[in-house]
Amino acid sequence: MKAVEVVNVTKKFGALTALSNVNMDVDIGEIVGLIGPNGAGKTTLFNILTGFLKPDSGTVKIFGDDVTNLPPHKIAQKKVARSFQIIKPFPSMTVLEAVMVGGYLNTGDEKTARERAVEALKMVGVNHLRDRLAKELNTQQLKLVELARCLATQPRLLLLDELVAGLTPAEVDRMSELIRKLNAEKGITILLVEHVMRFVMKISNRVVVLNYGEVISVGTPEEVSRDHKVVEAYLGTKAGA
Amino acid sequence: MVATEVFTSFIQYVVLGLMLGGVYALAAMGLALLFGVANLINFAHGEYIMLAMYMTYVVSLGLLQDPVLSPIVTVPVFFIIGVLTYLGVFKRLVTAPPLSQIAATVGILVLLRNLALTIWAAEPKAPPYTVFATSVSLGPLTIPLDKLLATVVSIAALLVLYFFLERSRLGVAMRAAADDVEAISLMGVDTGRLFLTTTGISMAMVGLSGSLIMTFQAVTPTSGLLFGLLTWAIVALAGLGTVRGILVSAIIFGVVDSLASGLWDPRGREIVLYGLFILILWVRPKGLFGRR
Amino acid sequence: MEKNRIFTAIAGAAAAVFPLILGLNEYYVFLVTLIMLYTTIVVAWQLIGGLGGQLDLGAGAYHGLGAIVTGYLMVYHGISGWVGLFAGGLAAAGVAFIIGYPSFRFGLKEVWYALSSLALVLILQKIFLLWTDVAGPLERYIPYAAFDPIFMRSGYKTFYYYITLALFAATLALVYRIRKNKLGLYLQSIRDNEEAAEMLGVDVRKYKLIALLVYSFIAAMTGGIYTSMVGFYHPTLFDSWISIQTVTLSIAGGLGSLWGPPITSLILLTVQEYLRITLGAVIIGLHQVIFGIILIFIILFRPEGLGPLLDTLSVRLGLGSKASKEM
Numbered sequence: 073m074k075a076v077e078v079v080n081v082t083k084k085f086g087a088l089t090a091l092s093n094v095n096m097d098v099d100i101g102e103i104v105g106l107i108g109p110n111g112a113g114k115t116t117l118f119n120i121l122t123g124f125l126k127p128d129s130g131t132v133k134i135f136g137d138d139v140t141n142l143p144p145h146k147i148a149q150k151k152v153a154r155s156f157q158i159i160k161p162f163p164s165m166t167v168l169e170a171v172m173v174g175g176y177l178n179t180g181d182e183k184t185a186r187e188r189a190v191e192a193l194k195m196v197g198v199n200h201l202r203d204r205l206a207k208e209l210n211t212q213q214l215k216l217v218e219l220a221r222c223l224a225t226q227p228r229l230l231l232l233d234e235l236v237a238g239l240t241p242a243e244v245d246r247m248s249e250l251i252r253k254l255n256a257e258k259g260i261t262i263l264l265v266e267h268v269m270r271f272v273m274k275i276s277n278r279v280v281v282l283n284y285g286e287v288i289s290v291g292t293p294e295e296v297s298r299d300h301k302v303v304e305a306y307l308g309t310k311a312g313a
Numbered sequence: 314m315v316a317t318e319v320f321t322s323f324i325q326y327v328v329l330g331l332m333l334g335g336v337y338a339l340a341a342m343g344l345a346l347l348f349g350v351a352n353l354i355n356f357a358h359g360e361y362i363m364l365a366m367y368m369t370y371v372v373s374l375g376l377l378q379d380p381v382l383s384p385i386v387t388v389p390v391f392f393i394i395g396v397l398t399y400l401g402v403f404k405r406l407v408t409a410p411p412l413s414q415i416a417a418t419v420g421i422l423v424l425l426r427n428l429a430l431t432i433w434a435a436e437p438k439a440p441p442y443t444v445f446a447t448s449v450s451l452g453p454l455t456i457p458l459d460k461l462l463a464t465v466v467s468i469a470a471l472l473v474l475y476f477f478l479e480r481s482r483l484g485v486a487m488r489a490a491a492d493d494v495e496a497i498s499l500m501g502v503d504t505g506r507l508f509l510t511t512t513g514i515s516m517a518m519v520g521l522s523g524s525l526i527m528t529f530q531a532v533t534p535t536s537g538l539l540f541g542l543l544t545w546a547i548v549a550l551a552g553l554g555t556v557r558g559i560l561v562s563a564i565i566f567g568v569v570d571s572l573a574s575g576l577w578d579p580r581g582r583e584i585v586l587y588g589l590f591i592l593i594l595w596v597r598p599k600g601l602f603g604r605r
Numbered sequence: 606m607e608k609n610r611i612f613t614a615i616a617g618a619a620a621a622v623f624p625l626i627l628g629l630n631e632y633y634v635f636l637v638t639l640i641m642l643y644t645t646i647v648v649a650w651q652l653i654g655g656l657g658g659q660l661d662l663g664a665g666a667y668h669g670l671g672a673i674v675t676g677y678l679m680v681y682h683g684i685s686g687w688v689g690l691f692a693g694g695l696a697a698a699g700v701a702f703i704i705g706y707p708s709f710r711f712g713l714k715e716v717w718y719a720l721s722s723l724a725l726v727l728i729l730q731k732i733f734l735l736w737t738d739v740a741g742p743l744e745r746y747i748p749y750a751a752f753d754p755i756f757m758r759s760g761y762k763t764f765y766y767y768i769t770l771a772l773f774a775a776t777l778a779l780v781y782r783i784r785k786n787k788l789g790l791y792l793q794s795i796r797d798n799e800e801a802a803e804m805l806g807v808d809v810r811k812y813k814l815i816a817l818l819v820y821s822f823i824a825a826m827t828g829g830i831y832t833s834m835v836g837f838y839h840p841t842l843f844d845s846w847i848s849i850q851t852v853t854l855s856i857a858g859g860l861g862s863l864w865g866p867p868i869t870s871l872i873l874l875t876v877q878e879y880l881r882i883t884l885g886a887v888i889i890g891l892h893q894v895i896f897g898i899i900l901i902f903i904i905l906f907r908p909e910g911l912g913p914l915l916d917t918l919s920v921r922l923g924l925g926s927k928a929s930k931e932m
Contacts, residue, residue: 122804143711148806160801162794164861173794176787177806185787218801225805354716405905415660415719416856417904423849423897431891538727538845545720584731587724594707594717 073136075100075229075261076121081130083116083285090116091127092285098229100135103255103262105272105293108282109305114265115157117282118233121263122154123147134229149178153222154231157265161214163207167198170206170217174224185224192223196250211238223254230254232264236271244268248275273297281305321453326575327568328454334567335464336525338560339471340540341547343518345559348548349491351508353403354411356418359541360425361516365391365523366532367429373440380440380527381462387520395516399509407508422537429534437531463525468560470521475556487511539583546590550597620770624763634762636878638769638834642827644870645773646847647854649823651780652816654852655860656789658796659813660715663704663722664824664851666729667697669843671825676838677739679747679758686757690829697825698818700725705817709810711803723845730843744839747832757833765834772830776823781863792816846893853900 076098083091091113098104106114119125121132123144131140139147148154153174162170171192175185193199198216206214215235222230232251236244248271254260266272272279273293281289281296283305289296296302344358355361368387373380402421406414445459478484486507489497498504526540543566551562566586573585619626627633646664653661674696675689684692704725708718733740750758759765783789791812794802799809832838854873858866877892884891 124800124803144800144803145711145806145808148804154804156801156804160798162797162801164797165790165793169790170794173790173802173807174805176790180787182786221801221805356719402901402905409904409908411715412658412660413904413908415716416852417901419662419849419852420897420900420902420904423893423900427891427894427897431894538723542720542724542727545716549717578735580731580735584728584735587728590724591704591707591721594704594721 073100074098074133075102075135076263077131077133078117078121079131079133081117081120081127081132083113083120083125083127089285091120094130094282094285094287096280096287096290098261098263100228100261101255101259102277103251103264103275105276105279106263106265106282107267107269107272107279108288111284112282112305113285114282115233116285118154118231118265121147121231122152148225151177151226151228152231153225153227153229155215155218155222155233155235157233157237159211159214159218161206161209161217164205166203166205167209167217167220168193168202171202171220171224174221177225188224188226189220192220195223195254196220212243227260229261229263232262232266234265234267236266236268244271247271251275322575323572325454326571328456329460329575330568330571331564332460332464332567333529333571334564335560336467336522336529337543337547337567338563339467339518340522340526341544341551341563342471342474342556342559343515343522344544345548345551346487346511346518347515350487350511351403351407351490353407353508353512354414354418356415356541357421357425357537358519358544359539360422360429360537361391361394361519362523362526362540362544363429363532363534363537364394364425365520366527366536367433367438368520369524369527370438370440370532373443378441380443380524381445381459383440383524383527384466384521387524388517389520391520391523392513392517394520395513396509398516399512403508403512404505422541426534426537429537433534435534437533439531440527443528457528459528463528467522467525470518471556471560474518478556483507483510539586542590543586546586546593549590549593617774620774624766629763631762634766635834638762638766639831640871640874640878641766641769641773642831643847643850643874644854644867645769645776645827646824646851647858647866647870648773648776648780649820650851650855651860651863651866652783652792652820653813654855655866656784656792656796657813657816658715658792659709659817660719660852661722661817661820662719662845662848662852663701663725663821665844665847666722666725667701667821667824668828668831668847669726669840670697670700670729671828672832672838672842673733673740673828673840674825675829676745676747676832679756679833680745680838681739683756685755686829686833687755689757689833690826693825693829694822697821700729701817701821702814705814706810709813709817711799711809723848726843726845726848730840733840733843740838740840742840744837746837749836758836762834765830768830769827772823772826777867779819784863788812788815849893850896853896857899857903 074097078094078096081091081094082089094113094117106117108114116125120127121134123139123142123146126141131138133139134147134150134152137150139150162173168189171189172185174192175188179185190199193202196216196219198213198220201209201213201217206217209217219235236247239247251262252275255262264272264276276293278291279293279296280287281302288301288305289299291299340362344355347353347355365387368390369380369383372383372386402417406417443459445462447458449456449458449461478488486497486502490504490507547559547562547566550565551558566589569589570582570586573582577585623637624634627637646668650661650664653659671690671693674693675686678684678689678692679686704721705718708721734742747758749760750756752759752761752764754764791802791807794805794807795809795812803809828842832842854870855866857873858869880892
C-alpha cells in the first residue's frame, strides 16, 4: 500500500488544461518534493488530493482508499493534513483554540483535543503564543500556527504548500529540521510543493517535476537536477524560448 | 367547447407570463450587474424597484399625465440615486465581507420600506389611465397593448445593454471586472469609477423596470420584498454569466408567476415563486447558463 | 471569578422578583415578558449568526411557526401548551432543515441562505393565510383560563414571565457552554475560514445545521409562549420585522461578544417600547426606520458593535478577563 497513488488524473478549466494524465505516487514514510515552474499545476494537484477539486478523469488513492470524490473534511478525517499557500488563519480565535479545532479530529473529548493541541504547539515552538488572538500575529507566526493546526490532527500524511516561501535561510533550516523530525520520529509521510530549491533538494527523498500539467521527471534530487528536461522547463530552450 | 376554452385560458396566461418575464429580466439584470461586476450583494434591490414604482405613480399623477412618459423621469433620477447610494454606502461595502454587505443593505431595505409606508400608507397604488390601455387581438388571445409595449421596451433596453457590454470600452471593462478585479486595476482601470458607473447603470435599469412593472401590477410597501426575492431567484437560476441567461430565467419565472396567479390563486403566487427558488437551491444552485 | 458568581446571583435574584418590583402590573409585566422573549431569540441567534457566521433572517418564520403550531394544538385539539412548545420546535427545526440543508453546501455563498430564510417568513405567512383549516385570515382564539398550568394557559401575565425567564436563562446557559466546546470552536472556525475548517476535518454543513436546528427550535418556543400569552394566533405572526430586529440587535450588540447582544437587546427594546408609549403611533414605522439607520451606521463605521464597549466596561468592573468575553 502506498501513501498516495495518483492514476491518470486530468483536470481542465474551460480551455485550459491544468493537469494532463498525471501519474505519481508517494511511499509511506517518504518525503517527496513536487516542483515545477509557476502554473505547472502543483496547487491544482494539491487541491485534487485534498478534495477541494474533482478531477475530470483518473483516480486518487490515499493509504489504499479511493478518495477521488470525497469532500475535504472526509479526506482530512483519514488523517491527511494540508497547509495552504496563502495562509488561512482564524482571525477571531486564540492560537490554542485554533489548534484545538485540529485537535478535535475524530474525537469529542476536550481534554484529548487540548493535549494534542499543546503537543503540536510545542513541537512547532509557538506554545508561548497560545493565548494570543490570531489577528494579532504576523505572517511568520501565522504560518507556524497553521502548521501546528495540521499537526494537532495527528496526520499520517502531511501536504505542505510553499511552507518556506519568504523565510530567511536560518528559518528555512529550522523548518527543514522540524520536517525531518516529523518524518523520522512520527513517521509522517510528507509531500511538499516548493519553489525554494535548496530546501526541497536537501530534504526530499524523491522529487517529482511538473510542467504544463504533465510529469516530466521523477527521481532523486540529484537525478532530477541533472535531467535536461527539467533544466529546459525552468530556463527555457534556446529555440522557441 | 370547454376544453378549448381552458386551453385558450392557459395560452393566455403563458403569453402574459412571457411578457411579464421580459420585464422581470430588466429588473433582475440590474442586480446581476452589480453582483457580477462589483461583487456587491444588494439586499435592498427590490426596495429600489418599489421606489421606482412609487415614483412612476407620483409622476403620472402630477407632471406627466401618462405613465408611459414616466421613464423620462425615473431613469435619470435613479441613475443619480445610484451614484448617491454608491458614494454614501456601497463604496465602503465593496471591500467588506459578504455578511456586512447583506447586513448594511438590509438596513437600506428597512429604511426604504418604512419610508414608503410612512409616505404612501399600505393601500396599493396603481398609475391612472394611459393612452395605451387598449388591447390587441391575436386570434383567440387578447394582448393588452400597454403590457406589450412595456415588454418591448424592456427587451430593447436589454439589447442595448448587451451591445454596450460587448462593444463599448466601459462595457468590456465591466465584464473584465466580473472576471478578475485585481487584474484590471493593475492594468490601470479606476475600479472606483467603474463601480460607481456600474451602480448608476444598475439603478437606471431599476428605474426603468419600475415604470414598466407598473403596467402589470400595483405597488405596496411590501412589494420590495417580493421583487427582491424574485430578482435574486432569477439570478440564482441564471447564474451570472450572460444577458441571455437572465432573460431565459426571468421568462421562466414570469410564466410560473402568471400561471400560478391565473390558474390557482393570486394570493398563492408568492408561495409558488419562493418555492421555486428553494427548489433551485436544492437542484441547480449554479444556475442554467452560468459562466463559472 | 468570584465577582462573576456574585453578579450572576444578584442578576438572577433581581429577575426572579422583578414582577413584584413592578407591582404585578399586568401591562408592565406583559411588556417585560415580551422584551425577554425577543431577547431570547437574539441569544439563540448567536448560535447560527454569532458563532456560525450565517446571516439568518428566518427568526420571524420560526417564531411564527411555533406560535401557529402551539396555538392550533391548544385550540383545536386541546393539547397542552407544553406539548405544543415542543411540537412547534420540531416543526420549525424541520422547516429550517429544508432550507438549511441545500444552502449549507460547502462553498455555496452565504447570500443564498440569507435570502431563503427571509423567503421562508413570507412563504409560511402566505401558506397559513390560505390554509383556513388551521389558520386563515381570521384570528383563532385560545380558550381563556385564569390559571391552568397543565394546559399552559393563564390570564395572569406573571405566569408567562416566569416561563420566559426559564427559557431565557436556559438559552443563555446553553450558548455560554457551547461557545467553548467542540461545537462552538468548530462553528467559529467555519465562520472565520470555511476552507481551513474543512481541511481540519470539520463537516461544515453538519455543524451549521446543528446550530440552525437548535436556534430554530428555541425561536419556535418563544412563539408558542407568545401565542398562549396573548390568547390568539394569526398568520401575521410570521413577521419579517422580527427577523430584521433580531439581526440588528445582534449586530449592534457585537457578534464577537457573549453579553453584548442580550444586553443591547434588553436596552434597545425597552427604549423602543418607551418611545411607542410616549410618542404613540405618531409616525408609523419610525422606530423601524431608526433600526435601519442603526444597522447601516454600525456596519459602515463600527462593525464590532457595542460588544467591545460592554466587555471593557465589565472588565473594569472586575468581571473576568478580556479573553473570556470573546466568543
